[in-house]
Amino acid sequence: MTDERSHKFSEGEGFGDPYDEFDLDPPELEVSPDEVDPVDSRVVTDLLDRQAIPSDRVSVKDLVEVGLSYMQINRFEQATETFERAARFADEDSLDAQEAWVNKGAAHGQLEEWDEAIGSYREALRIDDDSEHAATAETNLAYALWESGQTEQALEHSERAVEIDQRFPQAWFNRGFFLLERGLAEDALNCFDNAIRLGFRNVQVVEEKARALEEVGEDEEAERLAEEAEEMRKQAEQELVQE
Incomplete structure (x- = not known):
C-alpha cells in the first residue's frame, strides 16, 4: 500500500x-x-x-x-x-x-x-464531516484504523469517504482493499476499476486488482496484470537510481 x-x-x-x-x-x-x-x-x-x-x-x-x-x-x-x-x-x-x-x-x-x-x-x-477535506480525513482514518487492528471500523470509514466524494480515487482504492481482505473480490474489483478510471494507477492498485481477479477465477488477466505491475516496479526503481 x-x-x-x-x-x-x-x-x-x-x-x-x-x-x-x-x-x-x-x-x-x-x-x-x-x-x-x-x-x-x-x-x-x-x-x-x-x-x-x-x-x-x-x-x-x-x-x-x-x-x-x-x-x-x-x-x-x-x-x-x-x-x-x-x-x-x-x-x-x-x-x-x-x-x-x-x-x-x-x-x-x-x-x-x-x-x-x-x-x-x-x-x-x-x-x-462533509467538507472539502472530509473525504481525505475519512480515507486516512480508515487506513490508520486498519493498521491499528480495527478492521470493521476501517471499512465503515472507507465507505463513508466514497459517499462524501465519489471522485476521490484513493477512497475507492481503500474500499477495494478492505473488501478484498474480507473475501469480497467482485465488489473489490469494481472499486479498483473506479480508482483506475479516476487516474489512480500505480503498482499497488494493479497488484491488488490482479489479486482480486485471481480470486474470481480470471487467472489469465490476473497474470497479465501481475506482469504489468512488475514492469512498473522495475521502471520506478530505475527512475529512482537515475535520480
Missing part, C-alpha cells in the same frame, strides 16, 4: 519554483536563515512562544505550507508540531483548522503513530 493512498495530505498553495532544500522564511514569522537551522524541529514552536506573536499576526496558511515542506523532505516529527501549531492558531472549527488536523494525522501516519493519527483525523471530522 502506497504512501499516496495511506497518508494523503493536502496540496497547499505551493512555494512556486522547485527548491533544493527547505528554506523556512514566511514573512509573518520573521525568521532569519542565518540565525536558525531551517529543519530544526523547534524553530516554529520556539519562535512563536518566545516572541508571543498574537494569533492575528500568524498566517495559518503559511504554517501549513511549512508543515507540507517538512513532509516533502521526510521531517515528519517537525511536520506534526507545525501542523498542530497551525491548528491552534486557526479560527476555531474553521476549514483551516480542519486542514491542519488532517495533515497532522498524515504526518503521524508516516511515523506509524496510529493512535495519534486516528485522534487527528477524528478531530478534523468533528469540525466538519
Whole structure:
C-alpha cells in the first residue's frame, strides 16, 4: 500500500519554483536563515512562544505550507508540531483548522503513530464531516484504523469517504482493499476499476486488482496484470537510481 493512498495530505498553495532544500522564511514569522537551522524541529514552536506573536499576526496558511515542506523532505516529527501549531492558531472549527488536523494525522501516519493519527483525523471530522477535506480525513482514518487492528471500523470509514466524494480515487482504492481482505473480490474489483478510471494507477492498485481477479477465477488477466505491475516496479526503481 502506497504512501499516496495511506497518508494523503493536502496540496497547499505551493512555494512556486522547485527548491533544493527547505528554506523556512514566511514573512509573518520573521525568521532569519542565518540565525536558525531551517529543519530544526523547534524553530516554529520556539519562535512563536518566545516572541508571543498574537494569533492575528500568524498566517495559518503559511504554517501549513511549512508543515507540507517538512513532509516533502521526510521531517515528519517537525511536520506534526507545525501542523498542530497551525491548528491552534486557526479560527476555531474553521476549514483551516480542519486542514491542519488532517495533515497532522498524515504526518503521524508516516511515523506509524496510529493512535495519534486516528485522534487527528477524528478531530478534523468533528469540525466538519462533509467538507472539502472530509473525504481525505475519512480515507486516512480508515487506513490508520486498519493498521491499528480495527478492521470493521476501517471499512465503515472507507465507505463513508466514497459517499462524501465519489471522485476521490484513493477512497475507492481503500474500499477495494478492505473488501478484498474480507473475501469480497467482485465488489473489490469494481472499486479498483473506479480508482483506475479516476487516474489512480500505480503498482499497488494493479497488484491488488490482479489479486482480486485471481480470486474470481480470471487467472489469465490476473497474470497479465501481475506482469504489468512488475514492469512498473522495475521502471520506478530505475527512475529512482537515475535520480
